Amino acid sequence: MMIALATAPMHAPACSTGNTISFVEKLVLTGLEAQTHSEGSVEAKSNTTDLAPAPMPDMSGVPKGVRPGLAWLYKNDHKPEKDDPYWAMARKQIAPIYDSGSWKNGSPLRLFGGDPKVKKIALTFDDGPAAGYTKRLLEALSSLNVKATFFVVGKMVRKNPDSLKAIVAAGHEIANHSFSHPTLSKLTPDEVLAEYQACTLIIKDTTGKTPRFCRPPGGRHTRDTYRMASSLGLETALWTCDPLDYAMIGQELLLHRLTVGLKPGAVMLLHNGAKDTLLVLRRFVEYARSKGYQFVTMSEMFPPMATKVAVKTNHK
Numbered sequence: 001m002m003i004a005l006a007t008a009p010m011h012a013p014a015c016s017t018g019n020t021i022s023f024v025e026k027l028v029l030t031g032l033e034a035q036t037h038s039e040g041s042v043e044a045k046s047n048t049t050d051l052a053p054a055p056m057p058d059m060s061g062v063p064k065g066v067r068p069g070l071a072w073l074y075k076n077d078h079k080p081e082k083d084d085p086y087w088a089m090a091r092k093q094i095a096p097i098y099d100s101g102s103w104k105n106g107s108p109l110r111l112f113g114g115d116p117k118v119k120k121i122a123l124t125f126d127d128g129p130a131a132g133y134t135k136r137l138l139e140a141l142s143s144l145n146v147k148a149t150f151f152v153v154g155k156m157v158r159k160n161p162d163s164l165k166a167i168v169a170a171g172h173e174i175a176n177h178s179f180s181h182p183t184l185s186k187l188t189p190d191e192v193l194a195e196y197q198a199c200t201l202i203i204k205d206t207t208g209k210t211p212r213f214c215r216p217p218g219g220r221h222t223r224d225t226y227r228m229a230s231s232l233g234l235e236t237a238l239w240t241c242d243p244l245d246y247a248m249i250g251q252e253l254l255l256h257r258l259t260v261g262l263k264p265g266a267v268m269l270l271h272n273g274a275k276d277t278l279l280v281l282r283r284f285v286e287y288a289r290s291k292g293y294q295f296v297t298m299s300e301m302f303p304p305m306a307t308k309v310a311v312k313t314n315h316k
């Protein structure tokens, strides 16, 4: 089996599984030697006092009963931008798929990680493009000679079209992260289809490129959202490691989580706009390369033929 299939866990055990501090991190926080880890931040020589948990987030506007670590889900949730011309165009294009119900025949497959025997790793950056930050991120990636994949939001492309063009010009891959960044699982099927299609349209208009992969905002999804993506020709791509870089956890803890999540076929979920990510990028890339890893884009991680094999196998 070349590809981690839909039955794989949402997160690799080696990586942080949420806002809570993992067992490994607890060891460090309690002052035990980092050398007890089988792999990870051993060589980062972290100062344990830097490994503080994330600060308490702003809970205003977040429904009662929601865990603090999940506050961002609600703060980053947006209503579909139905007034946007791309939304209207997308609605027309998806109408036959929605009206006929043919999206139900789409594949429920989603991808997590690549070949677990090959030392390749994919960096993915969600939520961009954003003018200033994207420029700095591109400079950093260029200086490291790393090609990455940007899961962009359609309305951000509308605001920063030149940033998207710069990402493509630098040789990185563009992927679809919806048009408005809503919670797809709360939308009706025609709205989900329009969200993905509107994002594809604005990417194509701006760069001439057609995205192959998509990722639901926040990873919030149902099997039906994978089928809908598939019916539009998109492959849903999740990740193996979510270090929560957007939560301002600090450079050392972020580096620690990334190194713990490093494994053959790893897909790292990072964010366009996370300051700590920019600051630890060089250290992480140099660490991974010292271990023999090669940085690749998502299309390089998942060759089309391998994905077809995975889809076929998944439907047994």
Ligand SMILES: [Zn+2]
Residues within 6 Å of the ligand: 126, 127, 177, 181, 217, 218
């Ligand atoms: Zn996002």
